[in-house]
Amino acid sequence: MDTAAMTARGLTFIYVEYGDMERLQLELRYSLSTLLYWGCPFQLDVVVYTDKPARYGDLPVRVVDISRDIPEFSRSGLYHHRIKPCVLLKEMEANSNYCVMADTDTFFREGFFEKLLAALRSGAVAVDRRHGRNPFPALAGLTADLPNAGPYRYDPKLAIEYNSGLTAVDPKLHLPVVRDAIAWIDAVLDHGARLLTIEQIALSECLRVHAIAVATMHPVFGHYYRVAHKRYMQWQLRRWKATDGRLFRPQPDTIPYTRLRVRWFRIFAKISATLGRNVETQTRWR
Template sequence: MSPLLIYLVFGSPTYHAEARFSIASAIVRARQTPSLKLSIRVYTDDPNPYAGLPVELVDFSLARRESLTAPTHYVFRAKHAILLEALQEVSTAVLIDTDTFFRESPLQLFERVMPGQLLCNALGPLYGEIREQPLYQLLAGTLQSKGLADDGMRMTNSGVIGLTQADGAVLQHALQLMDEYYAESEQAYTLEEFSLAVSARVAGLQLAECTDVIHHYWSRKKLFRAKVQAWNAKHWQEPLSEQAVADTLLVTDVLPRPPTATRLAYRMAIRALPVTCRQFVREVIYGCYPYSNEFDAACASVWWEKALDNALEKGADPAEVLGWLDKNVVGKLLGKRRAEVRKHLMHYCKVNG
């Protein structure tokens, strides 16, 4: 069987939309290396979003989910369980989170999956460098006394997990660690990837990362989701049409910001404003900039919301922030879009209390 790329998708429509674009990006980028015969499997509670995509669908209903997350019902336990299941059928498999898309051909991903090596999305800090975090304070003493971890253990990001069949036991051990330490870790959200790092250390696996091949947008998620949502809205019916393929390449990992010279000009234009409102105005302007890339332009409302959220976190109240839009220099910079920004933020405030 061909190298297997696996997605686990359930719950919110947002996750399905993310997965749909990630899969499309894998297929489009795979065309750059025709030698790769790629198989894609989606474990999901809803098959409908994957119409038009050449994928194998596997049921992941509530009953299936409960069986794979027992006994603790820690939801991310299912990632290791389904990857282990797949490795009983294929020699090489990679599981990838939904909030990802491909920068390069998946061939480069699978070239890094080899016996004795764990492929993860990115290498993290050393265990001893996170002494202030709960996973160290709660578990380090126990794990170190058992010889399972030390301060030199490298942490991993499991947005991507790639293994060969020969190293499947690493997943089994990680599952055991999750079950054993779930309560002791106070139900840590990241216990899954931590357990993988511990298990890989015990097995003596080398670690490889793939940030150059995969963009995992766990940071600045709202901005990248806006790009992905715009692509889905445009290409829901035909995700692999000629235009959809072309547009897939336009959804980039670049944050949508005006050019450097323009940003400096904005800073100069607002320098007379009170310091308290400059960041808000600057971020609103970033959203209003006329980007030539339609998927960057789709991030406008996210910039505006981010600007408001940041101002509120610093102690401003909504009425004060909206009042900043009335300043003359702001009106000149926003032009006709000022009314649009105000309307959107008033609605955002209402919805979010």
């Protein structure tokens, strides 16, 4: 494989971490360690957008302080997940590299970069996985005027949702999509609707109306977004921190992650709780 030719445009990976949830820092460190391990041939640029820059001074990343931007990006705290597409847009407007945003609760597996670059070079947007049709039935009939796509109407028969735990875009092609996604979020918020996953539905719907091809990265991209999976991984990450994670270094995805192991952990956690030992981390969202 000619990695030099494949990465002639460059790859910028973007993390967003803010607020008071300590678990996100540990998640980010594990994700980054696997990213740099599998991505070592590719000369990666990695940036962390955060309101606490000192947290990441020991990591091989660029750090951007967004403490002053959070009120604007979140619409004064109305919807914090709006920060994600705003940060992605900010990086795309200043960076000609392919831009890849990853959530903190993620990790990378062998073969990810080959699959990602093939998708980006084809003009597609890469995402985590496909969820399904009609992700927000309460929006049936909602209309909006998007700045690039124009008139939009939520159609339950056509609406689709992809998981945005990973979003990989080409600034030369996809700036209109991301700008429209932010406008879509605002239209939904102004409509009075609320749902945690509005931002990923926004991206999915704007990809659809712009007729952009979509490539899914699962299973070479790992994303533990379900509550039980988060609790299992937090338990494992605390153990990883005490051993392999003591000093940051690139390393493969050493934490075993399967549905069977998550089920086993749920049983183990319940038994431990009856014995007066709490092994779970309570997971909350913003």
